[in-house]
Amino acid sequence: MRKLPTSKATQAASLIEQAISMREWNGMLPSERFLAEELVISRTCLRQALAILTSKGVISAPERSKRRRILITSKTKKRLNQVVLLTPKPELGSNKNLLEQAAHLRGFLSKSQYQVHILSPSLTNKDSATEKTIKSLTENFPLALWVLYQCPETIQHWFSKNQLPSIILGSRFPEVSLPSLDIDYRAACRHATGLLLAKGHRKIGFIRFRSKLAGDSLAYAGMLEALNNSGHADIEAPCVFRHNFSAENLVHKLNASYTSANPPTAIICINTHHFITTMTYLVGAGIRVPQDVSLICLNSHEVFSSFWPEPTHYTTGNRLMKELTQMILNVKASGSETHILMPDLVTGKTISHCP
Structure with missing residues (x-):
């Protein structure tokens, strides 16, 4: 029977090494802050884990203000294994509906072994997001397919220009060449x-x-x-x-x-x-x-x-997330097509004749 790691640092090192072997990152590890948040550990514990990987020759020694280089190569075939929902709406905020939609998406993609993340960085609320800030964000998820939800025009154009695997969940701005899924x-x-x-x-x-x-x-x-x-x-x-x-x-x-x-x-x-x-x-x-x-x-x-x-x-209903799931699984065939769903009317009781 395989012996389980005993310390948090050893467990973290094992998880990072496994992610490297699956080619989740390309050339460089993400920032320490990102890794600590993903693994839910302290920076001190993370640095102990990185020291273990350095001693094994998996990553480079620390250099001031630089990310760690990955020193080993994997024969594992590179494939998209993450979906990042990029949105200006905070994950832990007022938009419970967004979290419910993400939960449905996780369920539909579970058999395909995709991980679904929600990111709400401050740059998604600004039309002045720079190439540098967007690039820095995406480098943490090199094997991700990006779902752009209610993102400003600058971000749609950046993903289109840099040809990252992405789908716009919502309406597409002019001159953006990305597949999109929208409600009419x-x-x-x-x-x-x-x-x-x-x-x-x-x-x-x-x-x-x-x-x-x-x-x-x-x-x-x-x-x-x-x-x-x-x-x-x-x-x-x-x-x-x-x-x-x-x-x-x-x-x-x-x-x-x-x-x-x-x-x-x-x-x-x-x-x-x-x-x-x-x-x-x-x-x-x-x-x-x-x-x-x-x-x-x-x-x-x-x-x-x-x-x-x-x-x-x-x-x-569930039609939006079901359609998005199919687009994610067939993203290479989607090109820059626009998929439009017409919503159904729920009659309700909040409209009446003009007083």
């Missing part, structure tokens, strides 16, 4: 706007992020198409709420509108957290949903089943 927000928002127009609403609000996200722009384009093609002469210009990632900021903008003389009688929200913030604000302000204001969300969340009235929203 344009068609969904056009349909949602049509529902509201049919119920007599003529001033409709639209909530989107202040930052430039391709999906937000497509949804808004669908809304404008429905308004412009409706044939109604009394339609007012849509009231667009642009905000950052703060609920407080969105509430401030909503309050300014709903204390004015002519607020919108209906609102379309792209994201579920927009919907939840908006609905709770309206209830707190004594504004009834849907009697006074109608609400529609273009996405779904499991918490919606606990809401009353039940939100009117759109959903793809």
